[in-house]
Amino acid sequence: MGLAGCSTRNALVGDIASGSGTTVEFWTLFSGGDGATMQSIVSRFNDEQPLGNVQIDRQRIPWNDYYTKVYTALVADKGPDIAIMHQALISRFRQMLTPYNRYIDDSTASQYVPTLWKRMRFDGNQLALPLDAHPIGAYYNRSVFEEAGLDPDSPPTNFREFKNVCDTIVTETDANAFAPSAAMSPIELLRTFIAFDRQRGGQLFNDDLTEVRFNNPNGLRIAQLYHNSTGKYGWDLPNASASRTDVAFQDGNLGIIVNGTWYAAVLQTLDGMDWNMFKPFVAPGKQQNWTESGSHTIVLPRKQSRDREQTQTAVRVAEWLTQENPIWGTQAGHLPAASKLQNSPALRESPLWSKSLSKFSEMASEDQFAYLPRTPFNVNEASTWDFLLDIYSHSTSPKAGLERGAETVQGLIDDVN
Template sequence: MVRLDGIGSSTNRRRFLQAAGTAGIAGIAGCGNLVTAGNDDGISYWTLFGGGDGSTMKSIVDSINDETDLDVNRQRVPPDEYYNRLYTALAAGEVPDVAILRSERLREYEDYVVPMTDDIDSSVYADAIMEKVLVDDELLGVPLDAHPYGLWWNKDVFEEAGLDPEDPPNTPEKLRNVCQTITENTDYIGGHIHGDSILAAMFQMFVRSMGRPLLTEDNEPGFDNEDGVAVARYLDEIINERGWVPQDGTAGWEAWNNGEAGFLIDGTWHLSVVREIGFDFGLTTPAVMPDAEKHMTNASSHTLIIPYDESRTDARREKTIKFIRELTQNHAVKWGTDAGHLPASKAALESDDLRNSDAWSKSVGTFYEMSQNGQFAYEPRTDSNTEYLDVIWQRIQSVRLNDVDPETGVKQAADGIRGVFD
């Protein structure tokens, strides 16, 4: 339910004050300049997309403006500033008409958005995606896509190392062989797994593959056990013991982009990057956790929300709803073919334009199969997602850097999570 005071629970009030403190008074005032709609009839739309995603989104919005009377004013906020800016805009009461929100943050924002349950037909979106974005059966954010992680491999490096470039490294045994062969037969690294904040996504992916939840329903750590330790040990083995993946995340990323790494675990968005790199590549499921119960991949969805604004007229709200339908339904194919994401729209997923595209054969089709096989693991939604995920990646990063052993890192992560939710 939307809180008419725009403040919500005491937890979220505190989070708003923290965000405002981070950005400062000048930051809050600056939101007024950022959220201009262009004119009284236009729609202001905040995104955080850059690179290939950003250019694709710009093209889609330009097309919507050409084909309709909506007059959408797209404003891009840098990703590292986006959520602080959105918080402070809400606190200042100067919000955009539409904003992008990742699905795992919907619980945090539920007091500040306008439900669209009665405005948007949820049946037009893929069930595997829609069931992950509903909050207590309320449609608070309309899904644009799913963006899971996959395992990308460099076929040129495989061939140089004497491996079959068409044989995907989609089992633990295959990946071990790939890494060992590449490091023995070439000067390249086995592959790259992102560190820092993205390491929480990797950890969750492997924990879920072991059949454990990242968090229980009571927000207790679901990995404070032998399976969580097994995940940390696996990361420690391939990084510190074997040296197949570098400790330094920047070095690994640069090696991949220079064509000097065998594999990379990254998301749907990487298609627009790897298309420009210049080497032949493949994409497969990241089914590489040893002794997994069922191989899963970390996933999320970009959703479109309507931030609560008591001054928004019914006519403006109707235009906002129309824009959300246009973006998530009528122009969803382009989000798949050009940006590489898995569209949430059923019609887009079933369209010949998508299924006959280069994107489908290169990556999107594989991500679709993963969705149909129930392999998407969305991060648990709480009122404190940023805090608990920070705890996880910081503690597991300590394992990656060989500062603590796997058992200690897991114990510290579990204790840290308990501290977040106490």
């Protein structure tokens, strides 16, 4: 049996001259609201045919299998023409990707937010077109704030204010106050850890990604915050059940939760949910304003069977997907990477603009995104960071947890160097 979404035929098939047209095979991993929005985008392309007689064949592969199948397909030269890839993982695939450089001109860069565009460059090669940024923010339930006697129009801006808000919620309501993750997953806890650690002046690794740097006083302070949140402070329960905090927040039993851009689109669909979001610049000992961010990108896998004209068509499709679809922001909740989309009336007049997207846009323009590092190992492997979940749930102490995590991650680094 072949790979899901993969076949032995050329993905770009047909002959325009014969009237059969051209098909561009596009692999994605999106599900839920993201999946429905991307399906709508592709359907619009196929209906309107903005590039002439060109169609997109969208193949969705489940998240848990996606990168394994992409890798296997690319090694066998049976990959798609274009594919979604998280920017943090591009480094692992860089030898299997075709740089965009030969197929775009100097004006292409101006179509995207500069910081996002530059993030896709490796040794002078443009290995991806950015689709979005998906940073994290601090979402809060306005009704819980009001019940606690807090002003829902004045969310906290530093740790002193943040601690006061959380303590007040616990004292004055039956709700829990704060959770750094909606899914209670190690990767989500890592994202909040990165944001808070960077705010204190710390970082996960040294600049050349050869040494762990989070097992230090900055990292220990954030680990202690996780431990105190479910212990000394009593802001949440030391319970690592999946999605427990997400359910609590949506049910009005949690005041503040950290999550990515997509969460705004989820909350917007809930009848009676009075929510908002603030910039998560509330780490103890904050020196700088940072939030963590990832980015979905579209890459161009290497294919010996694809000629230059076919590759150029695939590039034009990738440009259209990344530059012409404001609903990736208005419906999926992500911050589009294309400059004109961030400035479009469709985005700025959407319900999500005032609540979340405008704040994410401000952070992007002020270069306040700390990206998940582009490590040579799979930084998105949840088990690598499960020590953070153990710290939060009191299965280990902050110091012991960080030491274990640093040893594990340093071992992964050493294995690939």
